[in-house]
Structures are given as C-alpha cells and as structure tokens.
Amino acid sequence: MRRLWWGGFLVLVLMASGERAGAVDLKETMKGILDAAAGFSPYVDAQGAISLPLGVRGEWVHLGSWVVPDEKAPGYGFHDVYTQPESVAAFRKNGVFPDGAVLVKEIRTVKTDDLTTGRASWAGEPAVWFVMVKDGKNRFAGNPLWGEGWGWALFKAEDPKKNVATSFQKDCMACHIPAKETDWVYLQGYPSLQ
Numbered sequence: 001m002r003r004l005w006w007g008g009f010l011v012l013v014l015m016a017s018g019e020r021a022g023a024v025d026l027k028e029t030m031k032g033i034l035d036a037a038a039g040f041s042p043y044v045d046a047q048g049a050i051s052l053p054l055g056v057r058g059e060w061v062h063l064g065s066w067v068v069p070d071e072k073a074p075g076y077g078f079h080d081v082y083t084q085p086e087s088v089a090a091f092r093k094n095g096v097f098p099d100g101a102v103l104v105k106e107i108r109t110v111k112t113d114d115l116t117t118g119r120a121s122w123a124g125e126p127a128v129w130f131v132m133v134k135d136g137k138n139r140f141a142g143n144p145l146w147g148e149g150w151g152w153a154l155f156k157a158e159d160p161k162k163n164v165a166t167s168f169q170k171d172c173m174a175c176h177i178p179a180k181e182t183d184w185v186y187l188q189g190y191p192s193l194q
C-alpha cells in the first residue's frame with residue numbers, strides 16, 4: 001500500500017514538472033489526442049480528405065473478386081475487394097457496414113497464358129484503387145466527395161497519394177445506382193459477408 005502511494009506521488013510530481021517545462025508541447029499533444037479521438041477513421045482527416053489504406057492485401061479480409069475480361073470495357077481488369085476484419089464481423093452481426101468501414105477495390109491488369117490447366121488469366125500489377133468509407137452521420141456535408149452515407153475516392157498507381165475523384169455525384173454515382181438498395185454496395189460479389 002505504502003509503495004502504491006509513493007508511486008502515485010511520483011507520477012504527480014513528474015506530470016507537474018512536465019507541464020511547467022513544456023506547457024506548449026503538452027497542450028499540442030493533448031490537442032493531437034483530442035483530434036484523433038474526434039476523427040472517426042485513420043484514413044480520413046478533419047476536412048474529409050481520404051487516403052489510400054496500405055497493406056490491405058496482407059491484413060484485411062478479402063471480400064470477393066470480379067473480373068471484367070473485355071479490354072474495351074470501362075472496368076477491364078481483375079477487381080479484388082477488401083475491408084477491415086472488424087467491419088466484416090459487424091456486417092455479419094447487423095447486416096450493415098459500421099461507421100468507419102472502408103471498402104477498397106483494387107483493380108489489377110489481366111495476364112493470360114497457356115498453362116497446364118488450359119488458357120489461364122491472372123491478376124498482374126495494381127492499376128487503380130476505388131475506396132468507399134462508411135459515414136452514417138453525414139460528417140462532411142458540403143464536401144463533394146461525401147454523400148449517400150459514404151466517402152468516395154479513387155487512386156491511381158502512378159500517384160497512390162492523390163485522390164483523383166472530384167465529386168462522387170459525377171465520378172461514382174451513375175454506376176452504383178443498381179446497388180442502391182444494398183447501400184450502394186454490390187453485395188452479390190462478397191461471399192465473405194454471409
């Protein structure tokens with residue numbers, strides 16, 4: 001018990017001296033912590049700018065794949081869709097994506113060759129990433145990349161740091177209307193959610 005008291009006293013002394021020595025730094029640190037707590041996703045900043053999550057192929061759940069084999073089609077390529085493990089668990093429980101759920105669709109080029117199985121196609125290098133971030137609270141009203149319950153983004157392999165989408169209405173919506181009833185997501189392609 002006595003040791004516990006001394007421990008507590010020491011912590012208080014350290015905190016007090018720390019505050020005096022670097023009052024500004026402490027304030028900055030606190031602000032950082034509060035900002036992080038207020039933000040709802042590590043991939044979205046305070047203004048709603050979305051960044052591409054890295055390493056999803058190794059760490060997230062693979063929801064399913066699509067292949068658009070026609071070279072002239074707008075979506076030509078292999079499409080692999082990923083989300084966080086906790087978003088899958090929440091979806092399986094409630095049937096909806098939780099706030100902060102991120103869907104990443106990685107499109108890769110198509111390679112084809114005659115293998116021992118027959119004429120086979122497989123995914124080559126990544127070309128683009130489509131990203132949706134669930135936001136049920138309309139946090140970024142007025143930001144043209146947020147609406148209909150999601151944030152919308154598009155990144156290209158030549159500069160994965162830059163979201164090249166400018167308006168979800170213009171760049172995304174028309175093509176997602178067939179999936180409106182299922183919160184704009186093409187659920188039929190994601191067996192991992194069932």
Ligand code: HEC
Nearest residue numbers: 066079103105130131132152153154165171172175185186
């Ligand atoms: C040419 C039509 C088209 C456009 C434009 C389009 N999408 Fe999609 N998107 C689809 C289709 C169809 C699917 C599912 C089937 C597939 O990938 O072939 C899909 C799937 C996705 C997925 C995987 C999750 C899901 O909804 O099934 C994400 C994420 C996504 N799109 C984001 C976006 C974003 C963000 C934009 C705008 C920047 C966008 N899409 C623009 C047609 C489109």
